[in-house]
Amino acid sequence: MELDVATLPKVVLHDHLDGGLRPATVLDLAREQGYAALPATEVDALAAWFSEAADSGSLVRYLETFDHTVGVMQTEEALARVARECVTDLAQDGVVYAEVRYAPEQHLRHGLTLDQVVEAVNRGLREGEEEASGAGGRIRVRAILTAMRHAARSEEIAELTVRHLGEKVCGFDIAGAEDGFPPTRHLPAFDYLRHHNAHFTIHAGEAFGLPSIWEAIQWCGAERLGHGVRLVDDITLDGAPVGEDLPAAIARAATDPGAFELGPLAAYVKDRRIPLEMCPSSNVQTGAAPSIEAHPVTLLKDLHFRVTLNTDNRLMSATSMTREAQLMVDRAGWTRSDLRRVAVNAMKSAFLPFDERLAIIEGVLKPAYDDGR
Template sequence: MSAEPSGPTEPPSTTAPHVVDGVDVQILPKVSLHDHLDGGLRPQTIIELADEIDLDVPETDADALGDWFARQSDSGSLVEYLKTFDLTTAVMQTRDGLARVAREFVLDLAADGVVYGEVRWAPEQHLARGLTLDQAVEAVQRGLEQGVDDVRASGANIRVGQLVTAMRHADRGLEIAQLAVRHRDAGVVGFDIAGAEAGFPASNHRIAFDYLAEQYFPVTVHAGEADGLASIQSALIDGRALRLGHGVRLAEDITVERQDDENIYVSLGRLSQWVKDREIALELSPSSNLQTGAIAAWGDDLIDHPFDLLYQLGFQVTVNTDNRLMSRTSLSRELALLADAFGYDLDDLETFQLNAAAATFLPLEDREDLAEAISSGFDTV
């Protein structure tokens, strides 16, 4: 069985219509900033790739396997949530496996109306079958480019870039930073650190971040998900982060002074004020934040998510999926869920996309063109 898909691929069920103001959100142009390659596999692809390497899977039916991922991920713990990646990364250890996953990733983004996406993944986790770091990056880039070509052949358009990620609990930060910079003119647009957050601050990788700063290479850092304000501070100071991966726990630095029937009066701490004033984008992922317990301090339902508080206060909020497989979601679904919870309309959804466009790691002129395309797309509905 070949690792390359044999024919046309269908979009996942998560791209079913999600309606806001009478408009199917799927047709709206969108930007995806925080989307993990190893968290966006199709269940059927996992089954087929696992069969090629004689790897046992919990379920051999695609729908049942999708259910398994959803159950395992809905634990309320980031540590438990991350264990599901043992299976997805296991089938992403060859050139063809990586290329297939990357190609389908792009097709699924395009089917959901995404016009620009940054795809993050950790090459150091994909070396078990003999690939080098550079070979892994090149395989993913090949798949991404195949996906873009397929989308264009269908009459649509999408652009993607890699965010090369280092695992924060490992000691390869500088090596992975150098890898990212080597491929900066071949598809890699930025750097990230990910993995278990608590106990592994960005400062552990300060030498890597120093190198990236010297190379004028953009950085986003997972922070404010499974750890609090100190982690965010380290991401900004030690990591020179231009965006915060999740960053939801920045709301811990916002104090509600009083409220009445119409207004909530708050004060910002120095950290949250800095993030707001510098317009540092928050890569918020509503469903994932619920699953991992990132918003446990505020509640356990979407209405409890501090997303709306941050938005109303003027923070640069963006909407993301994090891991489409584990959360069984899409960007359209996340936007529709927020609209339902907080009463957002299409103007709000456009704001979120313009925020994301401004925060991409594209050159300024390309960001401006992307913003124009988004506004044009929203104007036509």
């Protein structure tokens, strides 16, 4: 029986607001704001440019595509529109809970304050929830405020997060190029967040290896890891690093997970149930993973790490949660049970009060995934 992924409820924890714009919206906003640097002026051509530019195998080149999306997200009206459309697009994709992240410091070019940026995005998210509800959808969306790891505003963004923490903003993140910009540069921000009982995740283990993951967890106290694919560098099979032959390791893990030896960091991540926000299509584009078939998410899933499935940047990767799930089914052999596990994992790991997480798991996810089994 063919698995109908589209109808299953989904949870996404790692989705960038500035990475999910509709191409038509980018064109509209560029015209409204006088932004003349777009590489194409037709919807299809612009969509193709984003996908091709992102599909380069380089994280640095991948990040360059954001110059254009951020470039047209510089007014309150633009931010609210992008946020509203983000929610309705996710709802149409079957997402029932989402955490959408963005960097307020990148949206100040036309004179907005940090608080105005957050308020505009929040307004758009709430409008999107109402619009989705009116169309028969069911979705809840919270924002994660991101600081750029190469900049020096992380303490300011941490304070901004705490000011808006609650029903609208659920946590904090750092993002951007990893190499040369370790998370420990932002220790004061993480200390501030902890002292104010605020949740945070950290991009780590995507373009840089185990030291980045170790610092994010052991020095900074990350509750979740954005990507974390390089964790496989701390796992061996028959004395050899699994990264030397991921397809063989994945095949072995499906039948003999006890054959693997975890290094101290991998064991700690597994034992502490630290969630991994994994984004297959994006990771293949940036060279963090060799292919969908050999993506570490399958190995880590079968070794019982707490993996979650995410979109990262829907525009750049020309993707959706349905597409990510279908890719894992079609090319990595995932089952309905696997999709259920990652959805429940994500909801368990959400920056949402426990009772609200439990209600979605028991009232939405499990009934849908268990129906007809």
